[in-house]
Amino acid sequence: MPNKPAFTLALICLAIFLGALDLTVVSAVLPRVMLDMRVSIDTDLNRAAWVVSGYLLAYTVSMTFMGRLSDLLGRQRVYLICLGIFLVGSALAAAATSLEMLILARVVQAFGAGAMVPISMALAGDLFPPARRALALGVIGAVDTAGWMVGHLYGGVLMRAFDSWRLLFWLNLPIGLVALALTWWGLRGVAQRRDQGGFDWLGALLISASLIAFNIGLAAGGELGATDFYGQRSGPPPYALPLVLLALLLLAAFVWVERRSAHPLIDLHLFQQRSSALACVVNVLVGFTLALAITNVPLFINTRLALQFPTDPDILRRAAWEAGWMLSALTLTMAVAAIPGGALAGRFGPRPPALLGLVLALLGTLLMSRWHTDSTYLTMGLELALTGTGLGLLISPVAEAVMQAATSTQRGSASALVIALRLVGMTAGVASLTLYGVPRQDALRRAGVDNPLVTSDPARFLMDVAAQVVGETFLLGAAALGLALLAAWWMRSSPRVDTSP
Incomplete structure (x- = not known):
């Protein structure tokens, strides 16, 4: 054939x-x-x-x-x-x-x-x-x-x-x-093509160990709530900070090894061009915010429905259904917006659509930080759609900025780098929910012991606490998008002219 x-x-x-x-x-x-x-x-x-x-x-x-x-x-x-x-x-x-x-x-x-x-x-x-x-x-x-x-x-x-x-x-x-x-x-x-070069085992070991240490170190914050309902620890476990520092050290060692390797896993020249390096920063920060939204929305909806209908045996099934459809307001708008984002990047260069997308995503995330116990699905859906539109506009410009720095023989590794960096940000975002969210929830529950709702309407009190924590974590996402906006501002705005074979 x-x-x-x-x-x-x-x-x-x-x-x-x-x-x-x-x-x-x-x-x-x-x-x-x-x-x-x-x-x-x-x-x-x-x-x-x-x-x-x-x-x-x-x-x-x-x-x-x-x-x-x-x-x-x-x-x-x-x-x-x-x-x-x-x-x-x-x-x-x-x-x-x-x-x-x-x-x-x-x-x-x-x-x-x-x-x-x-x-x-x-x-x-x-x-x-x-x-x-x-x-x-x-x-x-x-x-x-x-x-x-x-x-x-x-x-x-x-x-x-x-x-x-x-x-x-x-x-x-x-x-x-x-x-x-x-x-x-x-x-x-398809013809089998094999490179006769070597494999950078040391580089692979260092980058893998760095990612593992980074993730475990951040996720350790979740153990603040591991003792009981309110938590009894005053701070993260003692190994959390050392693991994060070890991750940074291993990353530095990886960079040192890659600069001297005859067959590097990642061509570090991609980071020597300003637009490419800043696009990588934007991608990590966007992944961080995206993970917060993808994880926060089901938690918010599940918590609210479970507290409102504690005796309903079908409530988890209903919550999964409603959370899935609500998150589609974010993700489907991302998919749709990626198309004009690519067209704009091709015509004007990566910087203008990246800036527009970040402004819209930042506005949407700030609005989501105001969610409360009585927020309607219509309000939540519109704000998620605004955020998704902004994030979707970013997909192609960020990839384009990295691809501009790559030669024809580096396009595969450059594309993989784009996806990998977004996932690094998402990993950090998921870990931050336990690092920040769990102890913050425990602190608010303890601080609200004198709140009249504790006795008159405990479900409402717990939902108010959950909504506040969700709002505060969305503010973390907004802060990340603010930093990404600054990075995108310094990207070069010239459109791509690809003359490589």
Whole structure:
């Protein structure tokens, strides 16, 4: 059969979409998972958060070095192996009998799923001529983004229909096996290309250790609420700050090693151009804010419904449904706005649409910080849509600014860097909810012991506390977007002129 690059790309994207879907699929069903696993939302939220943050971390770590490994061993082979790893993780997650087993299964899933993204970008370079390569890379990035954007809605719909979070993982198996067979078939005619260079094992070890230490150090703040309902600790555990400092030290060592490596994992020249470096900063900060929204909305809706209808046995199912649809106001507007964002970046350069997007996202996040117990879904949806429009306008300009600094042989690694940095920001955002949110909630509960609502309407009191914490974490997101706005202001505004082959 003659090679049909567009058809092969579609097959590759099916597996990428499936892996990205699982990045956020549990956000809408996490409360039900915690209930089934007998995990308290008041005292064990820090452990349950690893169902999300563990996937984010492993997804990002695998992305940093598996692309290079596929250059050495053969991209098709490594891609199919990674898809198989994802399916094994899905089966383990569906059969998990404890929270720890579920977290481990999610890590296995993510290691396979994250690796498929940069490998697929390298495959696109093999499949398409230079004139069509950038478009193919853009399609892969869009599919990856679309997957994690609709994951929460997919989870909410399935929970509403079948009331089973395990089904989310079981369904991966038949879909994934079909994708595995079709992708193997589609890649048969693609020539195997192998680099004769070496692999930077030290660099891979350093960047992986840095990401792991950073995430665990930030997530340690959740243990503030691990003692009882109100918490009894005056500060983070003693290992939190040292781990964060160790992460920064390991990152510095990684940079030192990469500058001297004959075969670096990441070409540091991408950071020597001002627009590219600032776009990377913007991407991390945007990921941080996005994670807050994706996690805060289901928590807000679940808490409110659980307190309003404490005896309703179907309340978690209803909450998953409503949270999924409410978050679609954010994510679907992101997807729609990404199209004009790309058109504007192509015409005016990355800076103008990036500035416009950040202003809209900042305004929307500030409005969301004012949510309260009686906020309506209409108000919440409009504010989420405003934020999503702003964030969507940013997707293409940020990627374009990084791609401008890349040569024709660096486009795959540059695209992977864009996605990886956004996920680093999302990992930090999820971790910040336990680092800040849990102790703040405990402090407000203790401070409100004399509040008349404690005795007259305890559910209202607890919801007021939850709403205040959600609002304050959205202010953290607004602060991150403010910094991103300053970074975008210093980006160069000239449109791209690509003369590379």
